[in-house]
Amino acid sequence: MSEPEQAPQLLLHAMREAQRRDPMPGWPVRAQRLRALQALVTDHRQAIAEAISADFGHRPAEETELLEVFPSLSAIRHALRHGRRWMKPRRGFASLPFLPARTELRPQPRGVVGIIVPWNYPLFLAAGPLVDALAAGNRALVKLSEYTPRFAALFAELVGRYFEPDAVRAVTGGPEAAQAFAALPLDHLLFTGSTAVGRQVMRTAAAQLTPVTLELGGKSPAIVGPGARFGHAVERILLGKLVNAGQTCIAPDYVLLPRERVHDFVETARAMAARLYPQLPANPQYASIASERHYHRLSALRDAAVAAGARAWPLHEGGDYPAQRRLLPTLLTEVDDTMAVMREEIFGPLLPLVPYDTLEEAIGFVAARAHPLALYLFEQDARAIERVLARTHAGGVTVNDTLYHIAQHGLPLGGVGPSGMGGYHGEAGFRTFSHIKPVLRQARWNGTGLLDPPYGARFRRLLALLQRRG
Structure with missing residues (x-):
C-alpha cells in the first residue's frame, strides 16, 4: 500500500x-x-x-x-x-x-x-x-x-x-x-x-x-440599487456568474433590481455576454458543468421554472451542448418562491431576476431569507450602502463588484448561520x-494574599474597593 x-x-x-x-x-x-x-x-x-x-x-x-x-x-x-x-x-x-x-x-x-x-x-x-x-x-x-x-x-x-x-x-x-x-x-x-x-x-x-x-453555500444575492452604475453592475454580476460556469460558492445566485430595469438588464447582459464570451456555449474559455448529475440538475431547475411560469432569456443564440456538458447561460424572469430555482442554491449559469419597487423592499427580501455566504451591492449613494450593510447579514460583502472579497488577505472567508x-x-x-492560549504571569510581590481566608473586616474593605475599581 x-x-x-x-x-x-x-x-x-x-x-x-x-x-x-x-x-x-x-x-x-x-x-x-x-x-x-x-x-x-x-x-x-x-x-x-x-x-x-x-x-x-x-x-x-x-x-x-x-x-x-x-x-x-x-x-x-x-x-x-x-x-x-x-x-x-x-x-x-x-x-x-x-x-x-x-x-x-x-x-x-x-x-x-x-x-x-x-x-x-x-x-x-x-x-x-x-x-x-x-x-x-x-x-x-x-x-x-x-x-x-x-x-x-x-x-x-x-x-x-x-x-x-x-x-x-x-x-x-x-x-x-x-x-x-x-x-x-x-x-x-x-x-x-x-x-x-x-x-x-x-x-x-x-x-x-x-x-x-x-x-x-446558500443563495447569494446581488442588489442593483437605484443609484447604481447600471452597465457596470450588469457586467460585474455577469462575470461573477459565468466564471467556472457559475460553479462557485460565492457566485451571485439571483439579482434584485428596480422593476423598470428588468428588460434593460436582459438586453445589457446579452450584449455583455457576447463581448465577454463570444460564441457561447462553444467558446473554449467557458467551462463545462463538472458532472452529468450536476448538468441534469441544472437543466431540470431551468425547465421546471419555465414550466411553472418563469420566462427564460438565453444569453446567446443556439442551444446547450449536452455531450460536452456546456449549459447555455440563461436569465430567468417572472420567478417566485414556489420554484426550486428560487429555493435551492443554483451553482451554475442560471440567474433569476427579481424586481423590486423600493430599496427597502429589496432589503426586506434578503433579510427574510437564510443568511447567504456572500452579498453584492451596486450603488453610489453612501447612505443607501450603509442601510443595506446595516440591515442584512452575509458571510462577506463586495460593494460595486463581485467575488473579489475572497481574494483579500485581510478579510476572512466565512459564512453566517446556514452559510x-x-x-x-x-x-x-x-x-x-x-x-x-491565555497566560497570567503573577509578580513575585503582589497583594492577592490579602484576599485569602479567614474573611474579616480587612477582606470586606478590600473587596468593596475592588468592586468600585474593577
Whole structure:
C-alpha cells in the first residue's frame, strides 16, 4: 500500500506522535513547509490545470490560473511575509486590581487538523486552508473530492513527494471515506461544501468533540440599487456568474433590481455576454458543468421554472451542448418562491431576476431569507450602502463588484448561520487553526494574599474597593 492510500487512522496516529515530539514548530520549520507547498503548485501548475480540466470535461486553463493557482500562491507569499509576526505572543498588563501581574496571549498549534475539499475549486480550496494550518504550526490531513479524481490522484502523489510523511498527507475516496474522515479525532476540521453535507459533517465531528469550521453555500444575492452604475453592475454580476460556469460558492445566485430595469438588464447582459464570451456555449474559455448529475440538475431547475411560469432569456443564440456538458447561460424572469430555482442554491449559469419597487423592499427580501455566504451591492449613494450593510447579514460583502472579497488577505472567508461558521484567510486563518492560549504571569510581590481566608473586616474593605475599581 502506497503512502497516499494508507488508512487515515494510521496517518493521523503517525502525525499525532510527531506533533507530540515537536508541539510548537519554530518559524523556520513552518516556512519550509509553506515553501514546499509553493514549489508543489509552481512546479506543476500546468499538470494541475490539465487534471482539473479533464475532471470537468473542460475548464479553461486561464480560469484555473486566475481562480486557483494565483490565489494559492498569493496566500503562501502573504503567510511567508507575516507568519513570524502572527506567532508572537501578545503581552499586556493585568487588570488594575491585579497589578503588577502581566498577561499574555500565546498562539499554539491545534495539533493535527483535517481539511475536506470540494470539487468546484479543488486546488484553491485545498491549498488555501492548508496555508493557514501550516503557518499556525499544524500537521494536516487533506480529504480530496471523489468528483475530481484526476486532480485528487495528482495532488495526493505530489503531497507525498513534497512533504515529510508526518507533516501533510492527502487522502482520496468516496462518500464513505469522507464520512470516516469526519469521524476522526482531529484537533480541528474545516469543511467546504453544501449546507446539507455540512450538517452531516458537523453531526459526525460532534461525536469526537472536534471543533469545526464550515464553509457552506446558500443563495447569494446581488442588489442593483437605484443609484447604481447600471452597465457596470450588469457586467460585474455577469462575470461573477459565468466564471467556472457559475460553479462557485460565492457566485451571485439571483439579482434584485428596480422593476423598470428588468428588460434593460436582459438586453445589457446579452450584449455583455457576447463581448465577454463570444460564441457561447462553444467558446473554449467557458467551462463545462463538472458532472452529468450536476448538468441534469441544472437543466431540470431551468425547465421546471419555465414550466411553472418563469420566462427564460438565453444569453446567446443556439442551444446547450449536452455531450460536452456546456449549459447555455440563461436569465430567468417572472420567478417566485414556489420554484426550486428560487429555493435551492443554483451553482451554475442560471440567474433569476427579481424586481423590486423600493430599496427597502429589496432589503426586506434578503433579510427574510437564510443568511447567504456572500452579498453584492451596486450603488453610489453612501447612505443607501450603509442601510443595506446595516440591515442584512452575509458571510462577506463586495460593494460595486463581485467575488473579489475572497481574494483579500485581510478579510476572512466565512459564512453566517446556514452559510457556515468560522472563517479563514490570512491572519484570521492563522487564528482559526491556533489555540490562543491565555497566560497570567503573577509578580513575585503582589497583594492577592490579602484576599485569602479567614474573611474579616480587612477582606470586606478590600473587596468593596475592588468592586468600585474593577
